[in-house]
Amino acid sequence: MKLLIVEDEAKTGEYLRQGLSEAGFVVDLTHNGLDGHHLAMTETYDLLILDVMLPDVDGWRILKSIREAGKEVPVLFLTARDSVDDRVKGLELGADDYLVKPFAFAELLARVRTLLRRGTTPATELTLSIADLELDLARHRASRSGQRIHLTAKEFALLELLVRRQGEVLPRSLIASQVWDMNFDSDTNVIDVAIRRLRAKIDDDFTIKLIQTVRGMGYMIDIPGDA
Amino acid sequence: MVRPTSLTARLTLLFIAVATVVFLAFGWIIGRSLESHFGTEDIKELKGIAEAVDQSLTTLQSNHDLTRVNQRFDDILVGHHGALLHIHDASKKTLYASPGLDLAAIPLPAPEQLTKGSVQQWKDNKHNYRVFIQQMSGAASLSNGPYTVVIAVATDFHLHFLRDFRRTLWLMVVCGIAVMGVLGWAVVRHGHRPLRHMIDKISRISTNELNTRLDPGTVPAELSELAISFNELLQRMEEAFIRLSNFSADIAHELRTPATNLMTQTQVALSQARSVTEYQEILYSNMEEYERMAQMIGDMLFLAKADNGLNPPNTDDINLENEVRNLFDYYEAWAEESGVALALNGSADIKGDQLMLRRTLSNLLSNAIRHTPPGNSVTVQLEQSSNDVVIVIQNPGAVIPAEHLDRLFDRFYRIDPSRQRSGEGAGLGLAIVKSIVEAHGGKITALSDETSTQFRIILPTSSSHTKEISD
Numbered sequence: 015m016k017l018l019i020v021e022d023e024a025k026t027g028e029y030l031r032q033g034l035s036e037a038g039f040v041v042d043l044t045h046n047g048l049d050g051h052h053l054a055m056t057e058t059y060d061l062l063i064l065d066v067m068l069p070d071v072d073g074w075r076i077l078k079s080i081r082e083a084g085k086e087v088p089v090l091f092l093t094a095r096d097s098v099d100d101r102v103k104g105l106e107l108g109a110d111d112y113l114v115k116p117f118a119f120a121e122l123l124a125r126v127r128t129l130l131r132r133g134t135t136p137a138t139e140l141t142l143s144i145a146d147l148e149l150d151l152a153r154h155r156a157s158r159s160g161q162r163i164h165l166t167a168k169e170f171a172l173l174e175l176l177v178r179r180q181g182e183v184l185p186r187s188l189i190a191s192q193v194w195d196m197n198f199d200s201d202t203n204v205i206d207v208a209i210r211r212l213r214a215k216i217d218d219d220f221t222i223k224l225i226q227t228v229r230g231m232g233y234m235i236d237i238p239g240d241a
Numbered sequence: 242m243v244r245p246t247s248l249t250a251r252l253t254l255l256f257i258a259v260a261t262v263v264f265l266a267f268g269w270i271i272g273r274s275l276e277s278h279f280g281t282e283d284i285k286e287l288k289g290i291a292e293a294v295d296q297s298l299t300t301l302q303s304n305h306d307l308t309r310v311n312q313r314f315d316d317i318l319v320g321h322h323g324a325l326l327h328i329h330d331a332s333k334k335t336l337y338a339s340p341g342l343d344l345a346a347i348p349l350p351a352p353e354q355l356t357k358g359s360v361q362q363w364k365d366n367k368h369n370y371r372v373f374i375q376q377m378s379g380a381a382s383l384s385n386g387p388y389t390v391v392i393a394v395a396t397d398f399h400l401h402f403l404r405d406f407r408r409t410l411w412l413m414v415v416c417g418i419a420v421m422g423v424l425g426w427a428v429v430r431h432g433h434r435p436l437r438h439m440i441d442k443i444s445r446i447s448t449n450e451l452n453t454r455l456d457p458g459t460v461p462a463e464l465s466e467l468a469i470s471f472n473e474l475l476q477r478m479e480e481a482f483i484r485l486s487n488f489s490a491d492i493a494h495e496l497r498t499p500a501t502n503l504m505t506q507t508q509v510a511l512s513q514a515r516s517v518t519e520y521q522e523i524l525y526s527n528m529e530e531y532e533r534m535a536q537m538i539g540d541m542l543f544l545a546k547a548d549n550g551l552n553p554p555n556t557d558d559i560n561l562e563n564e565v566r567n568l569f570d571y572y573e574a575w576a577e578e579s580g581v582a583l584a585l586n587g588s589a590d591i592k593g594d595q596l597m598l599r600r601t602l603s604n605l606l607s608n609a610i611r612h613t614p615p616g617n618s619v620t621v622q623l624e625q626s627s628n629d630v631v632i633v634i635q636n637p638g639a640v641i642p643a644e645h646l647d648r649l650f651d652r653f654y655r656i657d658p659s660r661q662r663s664g665e666g667a668g669l670g671l672a673i674v675k676s677i678v679e680a681h682g683g684k685i686t687a688l689s690d691e692t693s694t695q696f697r698i699i700l701p702t703s704s705s706h707t708k709e710i711s712d
Contacts, residue, residue, distance in 0.1 A: 116535040168570060194571040198600050199536055201670065202607045207575040230528045 015130060016040040016058070020050030020076065021065045021092065030063070033119050034126070047071030054080050059087055061129055066093040066100070074107055081108045088129045092117075120185040120231040127182055142177045145237050147216065147224060149177055158220060168193060169212050176225065176235040185232040209233050249429050256425030257418055264414040272407055279399040280371070284360055287373035290324055290392045291358065293317045298328075298379035298388060311337055323395040325370075330388050347372055347391060355389070362396075369396045435461050439468065451479035484651070491653040495537060495668075499530040540669040544652065547676035557595045561632065562588040564599055565621050568606055580615030581636075587623035589630040591700055597677045602632070604670040605696050609636040612694070625702075629683075632698040641689035649687050650675040 017039050021027035024045065031043045042057070044050045047068040054062055054076060062080075064073035077089055088110040093100060095114075104112050110132075111125050142149040146159045154170050156163045165173065171193045176184065186205040190196040193208075209225065217223045224235050245251075297313050314337045318324050325339040350359045358375030370393040378387045439460060446453050454472045457465040510523045562585065569583045576583055591598075602621075609619040613636040622633040641649070645656045653668040674696075678685045683700035 114539075116531075116538060118532070118535075168573075190571070195567065196571055196599070196603065197596060198603070199539065200603060200607060201536070202572070202575060202611070204572060204575045204607075207578050211574055230525045 015060045017042070017061045017063060017126070018050065018053055018057070018059045019043045019063045020045075020047065020054075020068065020073070021063070022046060022068050023065070029119075030122070033123070037123055039126075047073075047076055051076045051079060054085070054087075055083060061126060062087055062089045063126075064089060064091055066091055066095070066104075074103065077104075077107050077109060088132065090122075090125060090129060118185055118187070118231070120183050120228075121187060124179075124182065124184055124188045127179070142174065144177050144180050144235055145222060145224060146220075147177070149174055156216075158216065163215050165212075165215060168208070169215070172208060172212055173216065173235075176233065180235050183228045183231045183234045189233070205233075249426065249433065252429040252432075253422060253426040256429075257422045260418050260421035260425075261414075264417050268407075268410045268414050271410065272403070275403060275406065279396070279403070283371040283394055283396060283399070284373070286321060286324070286394055287360065287371065287392050290317060290321060290326065291373055291375055291390060294326065294328070294390050294392070295375075295377050298377050298390075321394065325393040327391040328388050336388060347374070347393075349389070350374060363393070369400055370394065371396050435464060439464060443471065446475070448482065451475060451482055488652050492541065495653060496534065499534050503527055503530050537669065540673060544669065544672060544676055547673075547680055556592040559591050559593055559595050559598060560588070561591060561598075561602075561623050561630065564595075564602060565606075565623070568599070568603055571603075572606060572610060576610045576619070579610060579613070581610050581613045582618035583610075584618050584620045585623070586620065587625070589623040589625040589632070591630045591702055593681050593700070594677075597680070601674045601677045601698070602634075604674050605634045608670065609634050609694075609696075612636060612638040614638060627702075629702055630700045632700070633695055634698075635693050635695040637693050639694075640691060641687070641694055643689075646687045646689060650685070 015038070017034060019027055019030050019034070019041060021030060021043070022045050027043050027045060031041045034041045042053060042059075044053060047070045050064070050068070051071055053059075062076075064076055066073040073091055073093075077091075080087070089108070090111045090113065091104050091109045092113050092115060100112075110129055113122060113125065140150070140152050142151065147156070148158070149156050149170075151174070154165075154167070156165050156170060156173060172189065175189065175192050187199055189205050190200065209227075213223075213225050217225055223238060226234055226236055226238070228234055246254075294314065294317060297310070297317065314326055314328070318326055318339065327338045328336040330336055347361075347363055349355060350361070355374065355376045358373060361372050361374070363370045363372045373392045375390050376387045377390055439455060442453075442455060454475060455468040457468040457472070460468050506523055506526060510520065515523075565585050569585065573583065606619065606621070613619055617637045619634065619636040622631075622635065624631040624633075641656065648654050649656075650671045652672040654671075655668050675685055678698055678700065681700050683698055685696060685698045688695050688697065
């Protein structure tokens with residue numbers, strides 16, 4: 015997977031490149047709009063990460079230009095300004111997502127993965143599984159080692175999200191947004207409580223603990239020692 | 242838009258207009274009364290002559306006594322300056338005629354007026370006359386009666402006088418108006434002095450002296466309203482200004498604490514070589530500070546936008562019952578762990594911005610859950626009436642002292658300052674709640690007593706709930 019980052023703030027750009035490279039992506043980084051535009055037009059990328067405010071050609075114009083050239087590559091905007099107008103403008107021009115600074119890197123990573131996955135996986139599976147955990151999506155049933163586990167609707171939704179994106183760290187804000195449709199930061203530890211309860215049902219009685227806390231970033235489900 | 246004329250010019254012009262009307266009316270009345278006075282004098286004179294003529298005619302014995310008659314008529318006219326007399330009998334034969342003027346040329350009035358006598362004006366090419374014409378029967382012995390008597394007095398002298406008088410009057414009127422104009426201007430300027438005083442005082446108020454107030458007692462009654470409203474404006478500005486400066490100070494203070502933590506921690510960490518685990522610990526700890534700062538920045542931006550009216554509420558149709566149920570869903574596990582039950586009564590629909598209202602309810606709900614002792618419950622009550630929706634979020638808990646209730650919605654306000662770093666956010670939650678409610682044209686109040694603490698939101702249901710500060 016190859017990404018292009020156009021970000022004029024040198025430190026931000028460098029850390030984004032490092033973070034995304036370490037997450038397994040091939041990353042090109044450029045610090046100005048002209049180079050960014052040139053690269054976007056000539057190379058093939060799976061995703062563009064554009065800063066809106068650039069010293070020469072701003073993110074809007076790059077996006078407009080590549081869309082006019084018929085390129086359908088997904089675009090994620092980064093911006094320090096968060097106004098409804100900007101959001102609308104970005105979406106009208108064909109941006110796929112929008113992230114306001116300051117953002118958590120885990121959040122960016124999760125969104126990047128979402129965008130890259132979009133349109134590729136047909137979500138028609140009837141079952142999901144990791145290790146000996148199995149989810150029956152049609153009947154909303156979960157079982158581990160064949161042993162039925164009783165979950166509430168929200169617990170099942172949370173588990174499904176984790177299993178679908180196994181191996182990925184999901185930040186709390188993304189979990190709140192996906193499972194409960196709460197699209198703002200809460201200063202409570204609601205997600206931690208929900209995870210703790212899910213853990214009690216999924217992991218407590220088993221030696222292999224699947225749900226993992228990634229300190230400072232979020233939660234993920236994975237087979238321990240597998241990463 | 243055309244700028245209105247200055248008050249001084251306007252009042253001066255009004256003074257001039259009033260003076261003009263008064264002077265003109267006055268001049269007209271004087272002119273008229275003089276004229277009528279002269280008329281009355283003339284008529285009195287004419288009537289006097291007529292009476293004498295009538296007496297003479299009555300005493301006349303025969304038609305042939307002409308010389309004597311003429312002599313008598315001459316005598317009558319002697320005392321009257323410029324009076325003329327003409328008498329003819331029924332057969333139009335002239336009995337007497339003063340020299341110089343052919344009074345026979347004067348048209349005779351209708352017969353019925355002729356017997357009573359009529360006064361009219363007449364002029365030839367040189368002079369103006371007032372004329373009295375009357376038919377007199379004369380003595381009964383006279384056979385060729387009745388006699389038509391025409392008496393005229395010249396009025397040129399009076400007319401001259403009137404003309405001169407009018408000219409002087411006009412001059413006086415014009416001068417009077419001019420004087421009134423100048424004096425009016427001076428008086429208005431003088432009368433505006435309190436206003437200029439006030440302007441002087443107002444223009445000296447700088448942002449450092451917003452506590453200055455005008456004294457409504459020292460200005461004229463007409464301006465005291467203005468002074469009072471101006472004072473109220475100052476009051477509001479001062480409050481806003483103080484809030485703003487406090488806000489900036491608070492921001493600085495709130496940011497200083499995490500910045501200090503970060504710097505100290507990092508410097509201490511770098512002062513000697515440490516193990517990877519220790520470095521990781523430090524980075525994790527740093528990240529918590531960063532996250533807190535990021536959230537605070539986000540909240541402050543949200544408030545700044547709300548303050549600038551950049552958040553025009555969308556008008557989604559929102560079922561508040563569903564919203565609250567969803568939030569209960571979200572907070573359920575957490576509330577259960579804290580031993581707090583959640584209850585909802587009633588239902589209501591409203592138009593508004595779904596995300597913003599959800600944030601409001603979420604903030605209030607999480608606050609309520611946090612402050613409810615285990616074993617109790619948080620109650621949300623929804624009431625819909627024709628004009629508004631009332632949302633009451635209520636929980637038993639420690640009483641909030643009255644002096645804190647109003648300030649709960651202030652930014653960074655905490656009842657207990659020592660609790661500010663206990664992970665309960667930056668103290669902006671309720672400020673955000675308030676600004677969202679106000680952006681929807683609503684009101685929020687807090688009440689607290691021994692039984693419960695409640696937050697009460699009243700939102701108007703009409704869709705025209707834009708902020709009314711645009712003008």
